[in-house]
Amino acid sequence: MQTMKREVKGYPAPSHLATITDLTPLEAKAVTDAVNPLIADAFALYVKTKNFHWHLYGPHFRDYHLLFDEQAEQIFESIDVMAERVRKVGGTTIHSISHIAQLQSIEDDNNESVSAGEMVRRLMEDNAHAADMIRSAITVCDKNRDSATSNSLQDILDKTERRKWFLFEIVQGTKYTE
Numbered sequence: 001m002q003t004m005k006r007e008v009k010g011y012p013a014p015s016h017l018a019t020i021t022d023l024t025p026l027e028a029k030a031v032t033d034a035v036n037p038l039i040a041d042a043f044a045l046y047v048k049t050k051n052f053h054w055h056l057y058g059p060h061f062r063d064y065h066l067l068f069d070e071q072a073e074q075i076f077e078s079i080d081v082m083a084e085r086v087r088k089v090g091g092t093t094i095h096s097i098s099h100i101a102q103l104q105s106i107e108d109d110n111n112e113s114v115s116a117g118e119m120v121r122r123l124m125e126d127n128a129h130a131a132d133m134i135r136s137a138i139t140v141c142d143k144n145r146d147s148a149t150s151n152s153l154q155d156i157l158d159k160t161e162r163r164k165w166f167l168f169e170i171v172q173g174t175k176y177t178e
Helices: 025-054 061-088 097-103 116-143 147-177
Strands: none
Touching (some): 025 097, 061 147
């Protein structure tokens, strides 16, 4: 049985979910529309990071296995923070895997086997992309009087940049040791 896919909207929320806010409807919609794709990307990056954690092999297994697990946990924690911000401004957030697929800009990774160095490089690039998207969303939040969401995103951005930095240093190290 084939079902028709429909786009899931994030704003306005159904009346029984429409949290009262002092933001105007346009401001709340702008914040919702900026943050929901970040949540979708966080889910995609979480799954990719766990995929690499589970399918890692080679001489750096233990170090990368632990690093990827730590990073995945951090990404997963950010999802709830962002989703609750969307709800606090009167929007709705991710409903399903298909909703994530509609909004994500980080590509899935279905390769059967990826070398450890390539895993690190891909995650570094994805975290760099996520950081860029978060910066853009912070700008939207600031322009729409939502400093609370902006502040939450700034903390998530700092953690994203830390992940990117650690991965970058690993990539740099491979140039000098391999």
